[in-house]
Structure formats: C-alpha cells, structure tokens
Amino acid sequence: MVECVCAVLRVLVLQAAWALCGGQVRYSVPEEAKAGTVVGRLAQDLGLEAGEAEARRLRLVAQDRRAGVEVSRASGALVVSSRLDREELCGKSAPCALRLEVLVERPLRVFHVELEVTDINDNAPIFPATRKNLSIAESSMVSSRFLLEGASDADIGANAQLSYTLSPSEHFKVQEENSNSRTKSLFLIITKPLDREMVPVHNLVLTASDGGRPTLTGTMELVISVLDANDNAPQFNQSVYNVHLPEDTVEGMLVTRVNASDPDEGSNRDVKYEIDTVLPSSASDIFSIDVESGEIRLISAMDYEAITMYELHVKVTDKGTPPLSSQCKVVVEVLDVNDNAPEVWVTSLSVPVPEDASVGTVVALLSVSDRDSGANGRVRCWVWPSGPFGLEATFAGSYSLVLREALDRERVSEYEVEVRAEDGGSPALRASRGVRVPVSDVNDNAPAFSQAVYTVLARENNAAGAELARLWAQDPDEAGNGRVSYSVAEGGVGGAAGSSYVSVDAESGRVWALQPLDYEELQVLQFEVRAVDAGEPPLCGNATVQLFVLDENDNAPALLPASSGSGSGTLWAWAAWGAPAGQVVAKIRAVDADSGYNAWLRYELWEPRGKSPFRVGLYSGEVSTARALEEADGPRQRLVIVVRDHGEPARSATATLSVSLVEGAEAALAAGAGSSSLVARSAMGGESGSGAAAATNVWLVVAICAVSSLFLLAVVLYGASRWAPRAAVLAGPGPTTLVCASEVGSWSYSQRHSRSLCVADGAGKSDLMVFSPNFPPPPGSMVKDTHPEPPALGTCFVVNLVLEYKTGKLW
Incomplete structure (x- = not known):
C-alpha cells in the first residue's frame, strides 16, 4: 500500500517536471519490483485522452532490452514486465537511470522517458574467500x-x-x-x-x-x-589410524603404514617417524616402526585376554632448524580367538557327605570361566560319569554340585566326580576338574553273623576259662557304627542258662567256658550270642550256638550187680561135668556211664592163665567152656575177669567168678533156683548152642574189625581238629550229629536226641560219640574284614553202624 502511494507521488512529481522541462517524463521504480507493477500513467502524462493510447498506437522503443518495462495497450500505463536488478543494470553507478523512447503514431511523435531504478538492500557483504x-x-x-x-x-x-x-x-x-x-x-x-x-x-x-x-x-x-622459525611442520594424512588384528597374528606382520607430508622444501621437507608413546606402557616392545617409510609391524605376540586395545602415538619430525613435528594416533583393536580353555574352580566343598543325605543336598560350589569373549567364552558344564551327582546353575559362571540320588556308603564309600566344561569356540576347548566326594557312615546296618546257627564241639571236663569257639559278626558300617560287642543272651535248652556255662568276650567274640562240662549231666547246650554295634541308636544281630559236649573216658566200667563199693566182688556159677566145649555157663554184665568208645566194653580172662577150661566172650561177657569139662579140672574153678573200656586211657573193673563143677542134675537144680545173678546153661542141646555161638563169634569179629577201622579214622580226624589253631566249629548251620553206641559198639543217627540203650537188666543210658575232623571251610565262606576270621567249622562225618547182639543174631 505504501509503495502504491509512493508511486502516485512520483507520477505527480514527474508531471510537474514535464511541465517545467518542456515535456520530458521521469519515473522511479524500486529494483526487484514484481511484474505488473504500474510505474506511471504514461498516456495521461503525455496528454492523451482516454482511449487514444490504443488508437494512436502508443508504444515503447527501448534502447536497452534489459529495460524490464512495457506500455499497456489498454490503459496506456507504464508497467514492470520482468525482473529489475539495479546491480545488473547499473552496477555501482548512482543514480541508476534508464532512458526510454515512447512513440505515438497518427500523427507520429516521439517522447523521452527517464526511468530511475532505486536501490534496495538485497545484497549481503561478500568476502573474497570464506x-x-x-x-x-x-x-x-x-x-x-x-x-x-x-x-x-x-x-x-x-x-x-x-x-x-x-x-x-x-x-x-x-x-x-x-x-x-x-x-x-x-x-x-x-x-x-x-x-x-x-x-x-x-x-x-x-x-x-x-x-x-x-x-x-x-x-x-x-x-x-x-x-616457529621453521614455519611448516609435517602433517599426517590422518590424525587417527584404526586397525583390527586377531590376537594370533604372527610376528613380523604389517600392522599399518602412516604417512605425513611437509609443504616446506629441502631439509625442512624430509621427515622421520618414531613411536612416541604406547598405551598401555607395558606394551612398548610389541610394535616397531620404520623411521623412513612409517610401516608399523608386530614384533611380539599379543594376548586379547591381557590387553584388548593398544594406542600408539606416532611422531613425525622434519629435519629443519629447529625441527618441527606433529603426531598421529594409531588405535590397534585386538580381535579374540579361541585360545583359552575354560577354567573350573571349586570354591566350596562340603565333604564328607552323610550316606543318609537327602536328594538336593549341595555338595560343592564351583566357578567356571573362560578368558575368551563372545561365543569363545560361552561355557557349558556337565558331570561325568553320570551318577548320584548333578550340576545346577546358580548364576552366571557359578554352579552347585547337588545330590541327585540316595547314597549307600557300604556299596560305594567314595566318588570321584569330574566336572567337565566346554566353550563355544570352533574348535571347542575343554577343561575338567576332579572332585573327591567321600561318603560318611551312618548306623544303617546291623551286625550280621556269617551263620545263623553255629555248632560247637567241646570235651567234657574242660578247664574253666578254656576257649570253646570264636564267633564273628560283620557290620559293614565304619568306626563306632561298625564296632561290634558280643554278649550271651539268657536262656538255654532243657532249662540250662547259657550264661551260667559260657561267656563271650565282648570285643573278640571268643566263647569261654565258665565251668567244667560234664557230659553225663549236659550233652547239648543251646544259647544265643548277641552282637551289638556302637552306633546311635545301636543295632544288633543274633546267632544261635549249639554246644555239643564230647564224652571223655572219666567213668570206669561197673559190674551189674556190684558186689562191693570198689566195683569188684565174687560171683557164682555152676557147670556140669562133661559139658561140651562152647557151653555158656555164665554171663558177666557191666555198664559204663561214658558213651561211644569210652563205653564200649571188652572182657578178658585174667586168671587162671594158660590152659583154662573156660573162656570169656571178648564183647559179650559170656563165660563158656573152652573144652569138655573133666574130673581132673577139680570141683571148682576160680576165674578173674577184667572188664575194660576202649577209652584213652582205658579204665577197667575186675570180677571174680567161682564156677562149681557138679553133676548134670545138680547143675540143673542150681540154675533153676536162681541163687546167683549168673544163669548156668544146661548141657542139653550143646551142639546146637555151640554152633550158634561159633557163628555169632565170626560175625562179631567182622564187626569189631570194621568198627576198629572206623574208630582209628575218627581218632585221627578228631586229633587233627583238636590240635588245629582254631576251635572245632562246624562249617555251617545244619542238623546236630549224634552217635549212640550199644554194648557191642553200635552207632545211630539222631537230631538233638540220644537213643536210649539198655544193657541186659541195667538202666538205660544215652551215649554220644561225634567224629569231627577239622577240614578247611568251603570256598566263599570267608568275609574280608579287619576282624579275625572265625574258626572254620569242620565237616562232620557220621558213622551209622548198628551192631546189636540179640538172641544170638547180628543186626
């Protein structure tokens, strides 16, 4: 709006100037005015009426094509037609006036118009260089x-x-x-x-x-x-050189090359390079530089785990006076390679582990690390061999070794666990760490005897304190939990208390006799031995001991009936004149309180020596005629008969038999009267009786030979077992072996019982004879332990021979 007002004023001023100057028109327009801007009413200023501008063909004759103005045919006004740039039109000239000629035809007339382009501040100051x-x-x-x-x-x-x-x-x-x-x-x-x-x-x-x-x-x-006086310092083409090198780069490899230039000439242009400082300072001997070319080479091995980055300050110095220098920085970044195996440490170890520890118990804490980085430092861990232990990750690099299964110290007392680690590099590197895990004992095993039943043989009349056997119970626990003490439990067979006869050493398990044993009073003693460990709470185990008392020859034969307290006396018998040989005239009856060989009796005619008309059956005790009786033999024969057992040493008793020789009828009357305990046999049937006696004697001799052989074998085996360094104990639980003997040496088998044996009219008695050679135990019966092995139990050989003399027959 202000510009329009200014333009109107300028037109009025030009019109006034036109009137004063004799018809010259002057206009003014600012530079950079927009196209179409009215500069002035040219037709009106020239005195043309409205509408005459087009009729009289008013037009502009420009002396300069850059005028940038034109005459509007319709209105006859002078308007801006293109950009007006004062600096382009006039430069620095002032004022900037354009001279224009305006032509009017019909009639032809020329007018001069002056157009001033005024300056605006459209140009900033400009320096010759930025x-x-x-x-x-x-x-x-x-x-x-x-x-x-x-x-x-x-x-x-x-x-x-x-x-x-x-x-x-x-x-x-x-x-x-x-x-x-x-x-x-x-x-x-x-x-x-x-x-x-x-x-x-x-x-x-x-x-x-x-x-x-x-x-x-x-x-x-x-x-x-x-x-400085040397006015140009050398300059590097780069201020920072970045280099990446794997840590396994070989020595002598080119790291980089630095380059510096100096615009000076002559000696001021020549430069030399040197490594000024290296960070860290400990790496000063890893790199070298060529002073002329600026090549930096590796002269020592690098380790990414020690230093991941090196910073070298390289200095370049010219040869001017004084010399000028400059610096650049070389940054060497070390790249990791998988050159470090994982490392496993045991930071905490809680051992030994009780065998009753619950699943999930933490045994050890481990730390796992790898000095490499990235995948090379990523580690996975596991336990080998797979067993009762496993790994649980707690946080980065830390693991717990935990119990996964129940333990049994008696099965495995110690574990060697290996924790293995492997990194994620290629190729992968591995490491391992062994962990020894001992298992501590708890009292979870009761003492156990090697046998449920022990069979022990002991001779009667043994001394008090004699060792009878040695028992041993095994407890797989250790220390106090496996320390066993022994004791005798109360009770026994037939009302006999074991603790009154035997004692057990609490530490060794040896069975001692508290008093002498008497076979005639006690043949079998059964008691229990208890083994108790020292654990908390204590556990115990029991074993049954069957103690068999072996007979000793401590009883002499006794005649039935005894005529005196001394065991000797005079017996009476009658024989008929003319009795044939083999005629039984009497029978000596004797018993022995012992059993077996000790109770096996034999009869011998002691007096008269030489040619006696009588003889005595060795085992039957029958007194019979050795030949036919004659009157020359006298009216009476006095016979001294010795009865001996088979014991060692043998015991004996003597009997005096007085045989009266009478007529046949008198002998028969005397036999019927029964005035004596010996029965006289009549002479009738002499031949048949003599034949039966002869047959009986033959079989008796055969039986005696067989029994004697067996007796010698038993004596040898028994002696070996007796003098063995260990007690005579049978090798395993089994039936009790008893041997019973009759008056003619018969044995029979029994289970915990003795057979009753009746000899003639005497009372029955129980005889026991056992042969127990000390043979070595069967394989597998020994148990390794720090305790002494109990004595091996011998093998019992049973001789079952029944030899019974009844009514003249051998069974």
Missing part, C-alpha cells in the same frame, strides 16, 4: 599489523556502507583505516604476544555488516598458524 589462512611467526611484536582483504557489497549508498567485527580473541583485533584511495584498508592487529607451544593455531571469524535495513552480514574464517 576462509583465510595466515601464518604468523610467534616472534611477532604486539601491534604488528597484517593487511586483510575486506568484503564488498553490490548495493550502493547506505546499503553498501560496511563495518567489521572479529570473534572474541585476546590475541587479535581488526581495524579500518582510511588511505589515499577511495577505499578503506582493513588490518589484523596483534594485541597480545603469541605462544605457539600454548596455542599453535587461532581460529577466528571476521564478520562484515552493511548499513541497510535490515542489516545483512557476511563472514570469513581466519585460520592463524603460529610458526
């Missing part, structure tokens, strides 16, 4: 001036009036001074001494501002280098 490098010796004095090239502004007038400012600096300022020329001179003035070592380069900004509204500015960067 950056200005200055080299100033650091020895320059304060107030030294250095000429600067100022800026230019295409505008004119106030729009081209420039002022200068310098960015804040304590060392420099700018100053304008008038010179003889029409332009002002611009100087850079030093305000403070320069120090290259402190500030080698000053970066400043010079700003030029014009006087237009609004103000426009232009800038130029001033780079001021402070120089």
